[in-house]
Amino acid sequence: MKLMAAVMAAAVTAGAAFANPPNPKAEGDMFGVKRVAGTPNFAKPPAGAEVLFDGTPASAEANWVAEKPKEKGGQIWPVKDGVWIDTATDLLTKKEYGSVKLHLEWRVPQDRVAAGQKGANSGIIFMPKKGWYEVQILESHSNLTNTYSDGMAGAIYQRSTPACNPALPKGEWQSYDITFLAPKFKADGTVERKPTFTVVFNGVTVQDAVEIDGSTLKRTATLSPHPVKQPIKLQYHNDPLEFRNIWIQALGD
Ligand code: MG
Numbered sequence: 001m002k003l004m005a006a007v008m009a010a011a012v013t014a015g016a017a018f019a020n021p022p023n024p025k026a027e028g029d030m031f032g033v034k035r036v037a038g039t040p041n042f043a044k045p046p047a048g049a050e051v052l053f054d055g056t057p058a059s060a061e062a063n064w065v066a067e068k069p070k071e072k073g074g075q076i077w078p079v080k081d082g083v084w085i086d087t088a089t090d091l092l093t094k095k096e097y098g099s100v101k102l103h104l105e106w107r108v109p110q111d112r113v114a115a116g117q118k119g120a121n122s123g124i125i126f127m128p129k130k131g132w133y134e135v136q137i138l139e140s141h142s143n144l145t146n147t148y149s150d151g152m153a154g155a156i157y158q159r160s161t162p163a164c165n166p167a168l169p170k171g172e173w174q175s176y177d178i179t180f181l182a183p184k185f186k187a188d189g190t191v192e193r194k195p196t197f198t199v200v201f202n203g204v205t206v207q208d209a210v211e212i213d214g215s216t217l218k219r220t221a222t223l224s225p226h227p228v229k230q231p232i233k234l235q236y237h238n239d240p241l242e243f244r245n246i247w248i249q250a251l252g253d
Helices: 002-014 057-063
Strands: 050-053 064-066 083-085 091-093 100-107 121-126 133-138 174-181 191-193 196-201 204-211 232-234 242-250
Touching (some): 133 174, 133 196
Antiparallel strands (some): 064 091, 121 232, 174 196
C-alpha cells in the first residue's frame, strides 16, 4: 500500500504526461515494468547532511578518491560547468559509512547511444570492499532491448527489478534517494539483518524496504560476514554518465 500510495502521489504531482515527449521507440512498458511519470527531487540538502559533491572540484577532491589512482586516467573525475563526468576509474568516498540515506542526481548525456548494459551504465555500490550491493544507473527510458529488468535503472542489480519505471529521457537530470540499511551479522556469522534498500527514483518509490540475499555481482551469491562500515563507490563502467548534487546522512545503525 505504501508503494502504491507513493506511485499515485507522484503521478498526481507530475500529471499524466512526461516532462518531454517520449521517444516513440520508448512507448510502452519495459519488461512489463509499468512506466510512470516521476518528478525528480532537486531539493537542497537537509540540515546536517554531508555534501559529497556540490558542483565544485573542491567538493569532489575533499570527499572522494580514485580507487586505482595509478592506472591511466586514474584521477578524480573532471568537473565541467558544475557537472561531474564519470571518467576512467571507480571513485570511493574517503569516509566509511554503514546505514545511510544518499541523495544523488544523475544524467545520461544527450548524445549517448545506449545498447542494453552498454553505453550508459554506472551505479552506486554500497560495501564495495566486501559485500558489493549495487543500485544500478542505466539509460532506461528508451533502452529497451538486450538487457534485463533487474539490470535497469532503479534496480538493485541482479537482485530486484524496480516496481515501476519513472526513468526520464537522455539529457534530463534524474534523482535517486536511497536508504540503505547495512547488513548485521551475529557473532556466530549468521545474518541478523540483510542489506535492505528503499530507492526513490525521480520521486517514485521503486524499491520499498527490499532485502537482498547477497552480493549483486552474482545472482546466486549468499551473505557472509564483512565489515559493515565501508566507503561508497561510484562506478565507472566505460560510460561518461554525469552527476551533480550528492549528499548523505548517516543513520543510527
Ligand atoms: Mg552499473
